[in-house]
Amino acid sequence: MSTTETIFAAEPQLRLGVFLGVLVIMALWELLAPRRRRDIPRVIRWSNNLALVVIDAIVLRLTFPILAVGLAIMAQDRGWGLFNFIDAPAWLAVFVSVVVLDLVIYLQHVMFHAVPALWRFHRMHHADLDFDVTTGLRFHPVEIVLSMGIKLALVLVLGPPAIAVLMFEVLLNATAMFNHSNVRLPLIVDRFLRLIVVTPDMHRVHHSILPEETNSNFGFNLPWWDWLLGTYRAQPLAGHEAMTIGIEQFRTPRDQWLDRMLVQPVKEPASGYPINRDKND
Template sequence: MEAFFAHIPPYYRTAFLVGGLLLLWIAEGFIPRFYFRYNRYKHASTNLFFTVTTALINLAFAFIVVKAAQWTGQQRFGLLYWTGVPVWLHTLVALMMLDFIGAYLIHLVQHKVAWMWHFHKIHHIDTNIDVTTALRHHPVESVFRVMALVVAIVTMGIPIWMVMLYQTISALMSQFNHANIKLPPAIDQALSWVIVSPDMHKVHHSRYQPETDSNYANIFSIWDRICGTYVMVPDTTKLRYGLDEYQDTRYHDIGPLLKVPWEKTDVLVKKPI
């Protein structure tokens, strides 16, 4: 595994991500959680645009990520190197801490810090949550996430192959928990004790602020349970998605979405319904 992910070809990672996206896209047609009245192709094209911008940001910062991981390995710097844990435990804890710092924590901060929220809310404006919503992040938000990833790498001491493994799992899990698919309630609830299930994450996209400000995790649901941000909604089919102040149909288009963080508005924070 180490050799594979240390030198994983870009087309392999692309195949994983595109394959997961297509499989879940097809599954949404057969077992949808919600029956949205929307043009799936137009919706997907808007969200796929943000995939390209995220990919470009990640490519631009890839040098920093790689160098940070290489430096920690060469210097044996970071908590996991200092404790001298075996490789299997180093890998497990590394995945968990990358998920905690690089996904959960930075996500929580973006909901609590007003100026950062203005970039993150592009993700929440979507009123038709499906697998492509996982790709919908403002380019500036992508910078926040890369910086959080670097912090996790340096403080914990994580080699590049573990980072590549994490990023692959993280992207696939984000697709899975955003997907508009209906799992048997017992299975979804059982999954939510370990990983973020589709119904668990759908609560996070609710228009009701106490629900929006919950369930921040991406891979491991334990972070929401430990930090007191877990919220369960018995029937997620009653949820309403999006944000109150962004219901205008123009926010279905790329241009208005890119401009959202700089729009002048009297509504500076999210409001409960």
């Protein structure tokens, strides 16, 4: 069996194993060293947030005949994309591909905050009234489909090695759960980690109810883009324990149920939070 065939065959087991492993580790960490007090019972939030994971996976499989890793293998076989035209060292192609994929996800995240129609879908992620490991899995199915479409287009243009796409997908899922976790890190550890990865304290600012803080710290994996592009904010104005999580809309426990979350894009106006909003809203 070739390397690409091995990657394709191992992808489901690898992704599921890392997903479950990180989920369990972060959930236990949250129990042992929580950063903030919980306001909504875990059983309500976890059951509904995790149900979204199942729905998102089903929708992706029904929407796309092939996903990012499979398309990378197809592109390699057919010579599509930049790295299938140039003779770059394998290590360089993998490194550049992972970094470029991460940059595009950062820019996509900014776009979902800048375009009101896209914010309608993304705000379901922000409407979580608590901030823990399952928040990193809570995305509207339409946003998941649009995000995969962007990744597939990038794979066609870039022609990244399949191993790079698999590494990125696994890293993105793992770091999203890590940096959404309600865990306490020593300040010196947090400062060091922020040099290489988005930490929970860094990303929690992004989930503040204040629009100026919501529109900061867009990175999911690498922190560099926020520093370089001027969207970095070190700490929330009210402090991590006192800050209010969520958005001004959808603030009842009933809004955290799956049926209500799925229809949030068509409920309430999309004003107040998009980056290009009217400051007088």
